[in-house]
Amino acid sequence: MDGVVIAHETAPARVLIGQGACDRVAGEVERLGGERVLLVSTPSAAAASERVAGALGTCLAARFDRAAPHTPVTVTAQAMAVVEATRTDCVIAIGGGSAIGLAKAVSARTGMPQIAVPTTYAGSEATPVLGETENGVKTTRRDPALAPGTIIYDPDLTLGMPRGLTRTSAMNALAHAVEALWAPDATRLTDALATEAVDGILRALPEVLADPADPDARGQLQTAAWLAGVCLAQTRMGLHHQLAHVLGGSFDLPHAELHTILLDHVMAYNLPSAPGALARLTRLVGPNPVQVVARLTREYEGPTTLGALGIPLDGLRGIAERVAANPYPNPRPLTADAVLDLLERAW
Numbered sequence: 001m002d003g004v005v006i007a008h009e010t011a012p013a014r015v016l017i018g019q020g021a022c023d024r025v026a027g028e029v030e031r032l033g034g035e036r037v038l039l040v041s042t043p044s045a046a047a048a049s050e051r052v053a054g055a056l057g058t059c060l061a062a063r064f065d066r067a068a069p070h071t072p073v074t075v076t077a078q079a080m081a082v083v084e085a086t087r088t089d090c091v092i093a094i095g096g097g098s099a100i101g102l103a104k105a106v107s108a109r110t111g112m113p114q115i116a117v118p119t120t121y122a123g124s125e126a127t128p129v130l131g132e133t134e135n136g137v138k139t140t141r142r143d144p145a146l147a148p149g150t151i152i153y154d155p156d157l158t159l160g161m162p163r164g165l166t167r168t169s170a171m172n173a174l175a176h177a178v179e180a181l182w183a184p185d186a187t188r189l190t191d192a193l194a195t196e197a198v199d200g201i202l203r204a205l206p207e208v209l210a211d212p213a214d215p216d217a218r219g220q221l222q223t224a225a226w227l228a229g230v231c232l233a234q235t236r237m238g239l240h241h242q243l244a245h246v247l248g249g250s251f252d253l254p255h256a257e258l259h260t261i262l263l264d265h266v267m268a269y270n271l272p273s274a275p276g277a278l279a280r281l282t283r284l285v286g287p288n289p290v291q292v293v294a295r296l297t298r299e300y301e302g303p304t305t306l307g308a309l310g311i312p313l314d315g316l317r318g319i320a321e322r323v324a325a326n327p328y329p330n331p332r333p334l335t336a337d338a339v340l341d342l343l344e345r346a347w
Helices: 021-031 043-059 073-086 097-110 163-181 188-210 215-234 239-251 255-273 275-285 289-298 313-325 336-346
Strands: 015-017 037-041 060-064 090-095 114-118 129-134 137-142 150-153
Touching (some): 015 215, 021 043, 021 090, 021 114, 021 150, 037 043, 037 097, 043 060, 043 090, 060 073, 073 097, 090 097, 097 114, 097 129, 137 239, 150 215, 163 188, 163 215, 163 255, 188 215, 188 275, 239 313, 239 336, 255 275, 255 289, 255 336, 275 289, 313 336
Parallel strands (some): 015 150, 037 060, 037 090, 090 114, 114 150
Antiparallel strands (some): 129 137
C-alpha cells in the first residue's frame, strides 16, 4: 500500500535522574573514558558547580566559569585556551543553556566526551543542537555528535533558583513542547512527549513557584522539562525559536525571558493554522490555551514586553525581514508584515 513513510530516529542517551544524582558524576567520567575534566559553568551556578567539583575529586583538572548566553565564539576561544593549557579530555557543563552550549562548542572542536548537569529547565542538554554567535549573528547546527554522553538531572541543584528564573526557564521548556506539537516532522511519539511535557510543566510550575524549595515539585518540573528537551531534539522548531534566535543574537538578550515574552504571541499567530496542536492543548488547559500562557507571562515580575527588554521599536522591521526571508518550518506562512505585526504586539 502506497502512502507517507515517516522516519523517526531516537538518539542514544544516558540519563541519571533523582536527588543526589550529581554525586555520581565521577563514575560517569570514568565510563566515558575521561581522566582530566574541564568544568564549565556560569557565575549564577557557583553553588552547584562547587558540589559537582567536590564529587569529581582528583578528576577535576580545570574550571571555566565565564560561559555566556548564545555561546559567543570569542568566549569559546577563551575556554579552548584553558583546554590546551591543562590537557583536559572530558568537559562537564553545570548550569543552564549557556554552560551547556559552551560544553558542546568545546566538544565540537576537540571531540572530547561531555556530561551535562542542568540547573535550569532550558532543555539544551537533551539535544544534538548547537547555536553559536559571531558578530551579532547566531547560527545553529545539528549533529548527533553534539549531544552529551550523559545527562544528570538532580532536583537538589535547582532548589536555589529564584522564582523569576524558575518561571522564565520553565516557559523556555514549554516553548519546546508547544512548537513540537505543530512541527512538520511530528510523530505519534513526539506528540505524546510534547503533550506530557506541557501537562507536567503547567501542573508543576505553580507548585514550584508557591514553594521553590520543595524537591518533589522541582523534580516533577525537571522531568517535564526533560521531555520537552527531547521534543526539541526530535523535531524541527518553527517561528517561535527563530524569533528567539534572531532577537537574542542581534541584541544580546536573555534567552529564557525572550521565550516568556514571545510564546503566547506566536501561539496566537500559529494555532489557527495548527488544528492538531490546538486540539491537544485545548484538552489539557481548556478552550483558550493562549490566555493560559499569557497569564503566566503577565505574572512574571521582570520584563514582559520586548520594549521592556530594551529592543528599539525601529529595529523590529529589520528582524521581521530577516525572519521572513529565511523562515524556519512553520504551520502558518510568514511575511515580513505579518512577523512585524506580531513583534509590535510583543513590543
